[in-house]
Amino acid sequence: MKTHLNTLYVTKQGAYLAKDGAAVVVRVDKKPQLRLPLHNLDGIVVFGHVGCSPALMAAAASAGVSISLLTEYGRFLAAIVGFTSGNVLLRREQYRRADDSEKTLALARSFVQGKLMNARTVLLRAARDANEGERKETLTATAKRLSGRLVEVNQATTTDILRGLEGEAATQYFAAFPSLLTRPAKAFNFTKRSRRPPLDPINALLSFVYSLLLHDVRSACEATGLDSVVGYLHRDRPGRPSLALDLMEEFRPYLADRLVFSLVNRQQVTASGFETQETGGVVMDDQTRKRVLVAWQERKQEEIKHPYTGDRMTVGLLPHIQARLLARHLRGDLDAYPPFIWK
Amino acid sequence: MYVLVTYDVSTSTPEGKKRLSHVAKACLDYGQRVQNSVFEMKVDPAQWTTCKNRLISIVDEATDSLRFYYLGTNWQRRVEHFGAKGSYDIEGPLIV
Numbered sequence: 001m002k003t004h005l006n007t008l009y010v011t012k013q014g015a016y017l018a019k020d021g022a023a024v025v026v027r028v029d030k031k032p033q034l035r036l037p038l039h040n041l042d043g044i045v046v047f048g049h050v051g052c053s054p055a056l057m058a059a060a061a062s063a064g065v066s067i068s069l070l071t072e073y074g075r076f077l078a079a080i081v082g083f084t085s086g087n088v089l090l091r092r093e094q095y096r097r098a099d100d101s102e103k104t105l106a107l108a109r110s111f112v113q114g115k116l117m118n119a120r121t122v123l124l125r126a127a128r129d130a131n132e133g134e135r136k137e138t139l140t141a142t143a144k145r146l147s148g149r150l151v152e153v154n155q156a157t158t159t160d161i162l163r164g165l166e167g168e169a170a171t172q173y174f175a176a177f178p179s180l181l182t183r184p185a186k187a188f189n190f191t192k193r194s195r196r197p198p199l200d201p202i203n204a205l206l207s208f209v210y211s212l213l214l215h216d217v218r219s220a221c222e223a224t225g226l227d228s229v230v231g232y233l234h235r236d237r238p239g240r241p242s243l244a245l246d247l248m249e250e251f252r253p254y255l256a257d258r259l260v261f262s263l264v265n266r267q268q269v270t271a272s273g274f275e276t277q278e279t280g281g282v283v284m285d286d287q288t289r290k291r292v293l294v295a296w297q298e299r300k301q302e303e304i305k306h307p308y309t310g311d312r313m314t315v316g317l318l319p320h321i322q323a324r325l326l327a328r329h330l331r332g333d334l335d336a337y338p339p340f341i342w343k
Numbered sequence: 344m345y346v347l348v349t350y351d352v353s354t355s356t357p358e359g360k361k362r363l364s365h366v367a368k369a370c371l372d373y374g375q376r377v378q379n380s381v382f383e384m385k386v387d388p389a390q391w392t393t394c395k396n397r398l399i400s401i402v403d404e405a406t407d408s409l410r411f412y413y414l415g416t417n418w419q420r421r422v423e424h425f426g427a428k429g430s431y432d433i434e435g436p437l438i439v
Contacts, residue, residue, distance in 0.1 A: 008437045015439060022372035026439045033439055037373055040385055040433050290438060297436035 004314040005042035019056040048072030068215045093330045108233035114250030114339025120146045122253045135179045142176035180261045197281025201274040204282045209256040218244035220319035250339045308338045345414035348382045353406035
């Protein structure tokens with residue numbers, strides 16, 4: 001049984017990661033700060049100007065520890081993974097399904113269903129706790145609209161129609177996003193989703209947490225033996241981890257969005273922790289970034305009962321379980337892929 | 344599971360000094376040093392078997408000793424720390 005292993009995040013600029021025995025050593029100004037055995041880790045995520053020795057890259061790749069390189073602000077740049085592992089038959093089946101438009105549609109539909117169901121639950125839960133009438137109304141109305149979309153998704157006849165529906169649903173969902181925030185502070189004035197660059201603090205938070213989630217989901221795909229670049233809902237594009245993006249959809253509302261608005265609502269992040277750059281892009285300062293990372297890591301430690309398998313597990317293990325359920329479906333052990341649906 | 348490993352290696356001979364550094368190196372591959380000859384390790388049963396065999400093959404049982412304390416999975420309740428040289432929690436957020 002796969003256990004939930006930890007991820008090491010290095011945000012200290014100028015730090016250097018080296019291999020020592022079977023462990024990774026983080027050095028700052030040539031002084032060792034932290035020494036962790038590789039077998040306790042699932043992944044290493046480094047931000048910005050952080051060096052990494054070739055020996056460590058090789059050791060991590062062979063130990064199945066993925067290293068993701070991100071910019072200081074959390075945009076994904078590159079990943080270091082070892083030889084493509086896993087079962088070649090599984091991969092072939094994954095590619096075959098990607099070439100079959102009907103099977104692609106069925107899988108893409110599952111991912112969108114998962115996303116919409118979870119987005120709906122996030123809105124309805126917030127509506128239950130909302131005491132102002134207006135907010136409650138917006139949240140329940142949007143949840144209802146998403147239910148309508150869900151019906152259309154089930155009837156979609158092509159993947160393109162499905163992609164269109166997903167886009168519309170996302171716009172509606174993000175339109176209701178301000179109502180998820182209980183303290184409508186002026187700086188957290190969110191109107192719509194913007195990225196590359198994010199134009200306000202909420203978008204900066206969303207983009208950052210999405211890239212953390214992508215690292216985890218991508219590692220889960222690779223660890224399961226799936227090819228993370230051949231997806232169903234997302235089209236192939238050089239360098240794009242389409243399958244990881246597909247699998248990530250169902251986790252976005254549950255893992256990422258909920259974390260973002262609870263950080264804001266609990267005032268764990270404040271407007272002063274963000275700065276606007278000349279380009280108009282908004283970035284967070286070091287302290288805020290660290291707070292988000294701590295919150296993200298703690299969130300993954302929480303326990304949940306998996307709605308499909310019924311097992312108790314940590315939240316951080318969910319992407320691995322979903323990747324395995326997908327693999328079981330591809331192998332023909334499951335008739336359909338059951339997306340993670342938060343209840 | 345959590346294992347606490349402590350050792351005493353006789354350093355009266357050059358071979359003993361060598362054994363001492365080999366034991367320390369092996370322990371560093373599996374866990375963190377919490378005191379001079381005390382290590383805490385988070386290992387699964389397979390990793391533990393390899394680690395244990397490696398340690399036993401290094402020491403000379405006539406002069407040295409190894410002690411293993413099995414702390415299980417609820418080790419947090421069983422460990423308290425006072426004073427300098429705090430350790431990291433391998434299951435907590437790891438951020439540098």
